[in-house]
Amino acid sequence: MTGGGIGAGTLWLALALLxxxxxxxxxxVFLVFLAIAAALTGAATLVLADLPLAGQLASFALWSGVTVLIGRRWYRDYPIETADPLLNDRAARLIGEIVTVEQAIDGGHGRVKVADGVWPARGPDCPAGTRVRVxxxxxxxxxVEPLAIFTAP
Structure with a gap:
């Protein structure tokens, strides 16, 4: 990509394809924006045959920034629907789970056992071994909050 001309433009388009x-x-959902930037730079290099390497790199940097900003805006305005929106939010997935107090909650602070890990917890005072809900x-x-004890009427 040393200089302008059809050779450099073709290399930018090949980079876009790769x-x-x-x-x-x-x-x-990131490389696609760089691919668009490379394609636009390749087109500019084909049209402006004597565009120097610095101009090509500046074009790629500019178009990369523009396409990433457009992509961020697009995904913010039109989020991708998923069957499991909490898939990558481990903490949020814990809400409603029943866990066991590992280190007594004293003065509102303690630790609870969640699966094979231990998390810091806050809630009403409870001795170790108490089952609580997140x-x-x-x-x-x-x-956490204590489990509600249901009694039959």
Whole structure:
């Protein structure tokens, strides 16, 4: 990509194709924006045959920024629907779970056992071994509440 002309433009378009294929193989919704930027730079290099390498790199950087900003805006305005919106939010998935107090909750603070891990917890005082329900998650701390005891009328 040293200089302008059809050779450099073709290399940019090949790079765009490779980035597009990489996005298909390793989906991350990011390489596609770089592929678009490379394609636009390739088109500009074909049209402006004597565009120097610095101009090509500046074009790629500019178009990369523009396409990433457009993509971020697009995904913010049109989020992807999923069957499991909490898939990558482990803490939020814990809400409603019943856990066991590992270190007594004393003065409102303690630790609870969740599966094979232990999390900091906040809630009413409870001795170790008490089963509690996760009510919410506040900055990595599980806010717990005692299990309701149901009695028949």
């Amino acid at each position: 980035l597009g294929l990489a996005e298909l193989l390793i989906p991350g 009510h919410q998650v506040d900055r990595g701390v599980l806010v």
